[in-house]
Amino acid sequence: MAVDVLVIGGANTDFLVKGSKLPTVGETVEGDTYYSGPGGKGANQAVAAARLGAKVAFVGRVGADTRGAELVSALAAEGIDVSHVLHDPLGVTGAALVMVEGRGQKQIHTAPGANLLVTVRDVVAAADLFAEAKVVLLQLEVPQAAVETAVRLANAAGARVVLDPAPPRELPDSLLRGVHVIRPNVAEARALTGVEVHDRASAAKAGHQLRERGAKFAVVGAPGGNLLVGPNLERWFAELEIEPVDATGAGDAMAGALAAELAAGHGLEAACEVATAAAAFKTMRLGAQPGLPHRAELEVFRTR
Numbered sequence: 504m505a506v507d508v509l510v511i512g513g514a515n516t517d518f519l520v521k522g523s524k525l526p527t528v529g530e531t532v533e534g535d536t537y538y539s540g541p542g543g544k545g546a547n548q549a550v551a552a553a554r555l556g557a558k559v560a561f562v563g564r565v566g567a568d569t570r571g572a573e574l575v576s577a578l579a580a581e582g583i584d585v586s587h588v589l590h591d592p593l594g595v596t597g598a599a600l601v602m603v604e605g606r607g608q609k610q611i612h613t614a615p616g617a618n619l620l621v622t623v624r625d626v627v628a629a630a631d632l633f634a635e636a637k638v639v640l641l642q643l644e645v646p647q648a649a650v651e652t653a654v655r656l657a658n659a660a661g662a663r664v665v666l667d668p669a670p671p672r673e674l675p676d677s678l679l680r681g682v683h684v685i686r687p688n689v690a691e692a693r694a695l696t697g698v699e700v701h702d703r704a705s706a707a708k709a710g711h712q713l714r715e716r717g718a719k720f721a722v723v724g725a726p727g728g729n730l731l732v733g734p735n736l737e738r739w740f741a742e743l744e745i746e747p748v749d750a751t752g753a754g755d756a757m758a759g760a761l762a763a764e765l766a767a768g769h770g771l772e773a774a775c776e777v778a779t780a781a782a783a784f785k786t787m788r789l790g791a792q793p794g795l796p797h798r799a800e801l802e803v804f805r806t807r
């Protein structure tokens with residue numbers, strides 16, 4: 504079976520409460536809406552790519568518990584190959600407490616659990632998938648050694664690496680040199696480059712620094728949009744004007760779309776347009792995975 508997008512990453516259960524305001528430290532706030540469902544950046548991005556038509560395989564670990572079984576069946580229900588997901592009896596399935604306020608802004612506290620038990624051997628065991636994949640899509644929710652191995656195997660197999668460097672962390676140039684596209688938000692750009700991204704010019708500064716350190720392209724998140732930076736290339740993709748409901752998973756919609764579009768053979772600029780629309784679409788729905796667009800929905804949304 505050919506794989507378009509191979510994801511090595513984290514899966515969590517999201518427990519979400521939405522209300523008009525977020526609690527401050529020590530405060531209890533009564534919200535209104537409760538939702539729980541599958542999440543985690545790796546799983547969300549896998550679903551995002553699959554709903555846009557990519558053949559996706561997911562490699563990761565969940566606990567040998569009910570939530571883990573639920574997360575894996577949610578992935579399988581999207582047509583994602585889960586044959587390399589381990590149900591680890593020593594780990595608890597990852598969990599995230601998500602708090603969303605009136606305008607859709609969110610705050611998240613995670614317990615990564617079994618995600619941190621992903622090993623280099625798990626990645627090596629998926630060698631057959633690397634041989635088939637067009638794009639390998641990575642985040643930093645699993646141990647860095649596993650991510651580094653995935654980059655190495657992807658490079659050796661001729662697959663392009665898309666890296667969503669979240670949660671924020673410094674990374675060695677040796678890893679960046681294997682990356683085709685890196686997609687940091689403001690916090691991640693700060694951790695990686697020390698640059699405080701507050702506008703297009705500072706996004707360009709961060710993007711060029713990531714390129715000098717080895718990434719081929721960078722899509723740097725900034726207030727109001729994302730800047731694509733590449734060889735002789737700088738292009739701004741403004742955020743779309745919509746009524747936001749829940750920002751959870753917007754970055755995953757973007758990263759998953761970038762991977763799916765690249766795997767389908769589209770250029771990066773066209774991929775960024777689709778990714779921008781996918782992120783905007785997601786923010787209009789509650790919950791990380793339920794809000795991710797299917798291809799047909801996204802096409803309708805883009806011609807609105």
Ligand SMILES: Nc1ncnc2c1ncn2[C@@H]1O[C@H](COP(=O)(O)OP(=O)(O)O)[C@@H](O)[C@H]1O
Binds near residue numbers: 725780783
């Ligand atoms: N209305 C919108 N239109 C287009 N893109 C949006 C919109 N709202 C948010 N986004 C994009 O969603 C992405 C969110 O990514 P990020 O900040 O990494 O958040 P997370 O990964 O936590 O979801 C950003 O690239 C942002 O530009």
Ligand SMILES: [Mg+2]
Binds near residue numbers: 667754755
């Ligand atoms: Mg993100």
